[in-house]
Amino acid sequence: MSNTTETEPINSDLSGKVALVTGGSRGMGAAIARGLAAAGADVALTYHQNKEGAEAVAADLAGLGRRGLVIAADSADPAAIGDAVDRTVAELGRLDIVINNAGVFPYGPVEETDLAEIDRTIAIHVRAPLLAARAAVPHLGRGGRIITIGSNLVERAVFGDIALYTMTKAANNGLTRALARELGPRGITVNTVQPGPTDTDMNPARGESADLQRGFMALGEYGSVDDIAAAVIFLAGSTGRQITGTTLTVDGGGNA
Ligand code: NDP
Numbered sequence: 001m002s003n004t005t006e007t008e009p010i011n012s013d014l015s016g017k018v019a020l021v022t023g024g025s026r027g028m029g030a031a032i033a034r035g036l037a038a039a040g041a042d043v044a045l046t047y048h049q050n051k052e053g054a055e056a057v058a059a060d061l062a063g064l065g066r067r068g069l070v071i072a073a074d075s076a077d078p079a080a081i082g083d084a085v086d087r088t089v090a091e092l093g094r095l096d097i098v099i100n101n102a103g104v105f106p107y108g109p110v111e112e113t114d115l116a117e118i119d120r121t122i123a124i125h126v127r128a129p130l131l132a133a134r135a136a137v138p139h140l141g142r143g144g145r146i147i148t149i150g151s152n153l154v155e156r157a158v159f160g161d162i163a164l165y166t167m168t169k170a171a172n173n174g175l176t177r178a179l180a181r182e183l184g185p186r187g188i189t190v191n192t193v194q195p196g197p198t199d200t201d202m203n204p205a206r207g208e209s210a211d212l213q214r215g216f217m218a219l220g221e222y223g224s225v226d227d228i229a230a231a232v233i234f235l236a237g238s239t240g241r242q243i244t245g246t247t248l249t250v251d252g253g254g255n256a
Pocket of ligand 1: 022023024025026027028029046047048049050051053073074075076101102103104105124149150151152194195196197198199200201202203
């Protein structure tokens with residue numbers, strides 16, 4: 001049987017593709033949106049509160065000659081996820097790449113964890129990627145991509161007070177493996193990128209616990225948002241065509 005991928009060039013050219021990035025208004029999501037656009041894709045990006053940030057990212061995409069679509073969508077709201085997918089398809093014409101990036105960092109002793117925060121974190125980290133897949137899969141053709149931003153902490157929880165965060169991020173890996181099996185026959189790949197400490201508002205390289213985190217890393221330095229974007233672009237391009245159901249850890253050797 002001939003392998004049709006043999007004739008496809010291997011590169012990260014995303015010309016003609018359309019991506020949706022959740023939480024694209026700042027941090028990694030903004031860098032991923034810019035990276036996808038630099039590789040040739042038009043990009044829809046959601047935000048929760050930071051409309052200005054999202055619009056600034058969209059302006060950057062326009063500067064790269066690409067279309068950017070800003071969508072207000074709280075990932076904790078189940079209807080908002082489906083609407084974001086529908087608007088992307090309606091306004092940008094198709095959907096090829098879904099990046100589940102929106103995230104929060106609940107932190108504190110387990111006995112003080114608030115029920116509303118538990119439910120909200122589960123909604124954002126666990127339910128939203130599943131709902132995004134449910135809405136997006138009917139639109140994804142061969143070469144489609146689903147990439148979720150997880151966390152290296154799911155493999156090694158190196159300090160306390162992160163039970164809720166780590167539990168919910170661990171769900172991404174199960175979703176990735178199961179969806180990869182389900183969607184593989186349709187030529188769609190599904191993967192998780194697991195960042196380690198990466199300099200953003202969520203985890204500033206000059207933050208209180210930054211030196212503690214550096215101490216766990218083989219390279220001893222925080223990653224940048226562009227390190228994460230580079231991994232995502234690699235998986236999104238035909239460079240990632242044979243990679244599915246797995247995790248790509250970008251953590252400066254935090255889990256080495
Ligand atoms: P930031 O806090 O810098 O940015 C978070 C982004 O997610 C913002 O765009 C924010 O939107 C959006 N967001 C948050 N909550 C929601 C919501 N309910 N609905 C829609 N969008 C939302 O975080 P990072 O860039 O650091 O994190 C990106 C991802 O990477 C997260 O999933 C995080 O868990 C993960 N991660 C981060 C690490 C790090 O060291 N930074 C390490 C490992 C994983 P708005 O601007 O509108 O608030």
